[in-house]
Amino acid sequence: GPSDIPTFSVVRKHGGLAYAVYPPGSTERFAQVDDLLKTGRVDSCGPADYRAGGQTDMWLQRQVTIIANRMVEERRRKLESKTARSPQHGE
Numbered sequence: 001g002p003s004d005i006p007t008f009s010v011v012r013k014h015g016g017l018a019y020a021v022y023p024p025g026s027t028e029r030f031a032q033v034d035d036l037l038k039t040g041r042v043d044s045c046g047p048a049d050y051r052a053g054g055q056t057d058m059w060l061q062r063q064v065t066i067i068a069n070r071m072v073e074e075r076r077r078k079l080e081s082k083t084a085r086s087p088q089h090g091e
């Protein structure tokens with residue numbers, strides 16, 4: 001709800017993602033979170049239903065996967081930059 005807006009701002013300021021939820025079936029709360037999305041204050045929104053396979057669950061799972069893949073890639077690059085390239089045949 002509106003009390004989460006300052007938290008969303010802090011999270012996004014530090015590189016995080018903000019996901020606003022609304023009670024399923026509440027057109028008033030949906031309109032509020034839709035406005036947050038349209039004004040760029042949140043990255044996405046969905047129903048406050050966290051069951052496996054639901055929209056909110058899928059968004060959260062996808063973001064965790066993206067972040068984890070980015071972390072693995074960053075570590076791989078750091079490791080490669082710190083290790084010498086091995087000699088290749090014919091060099």
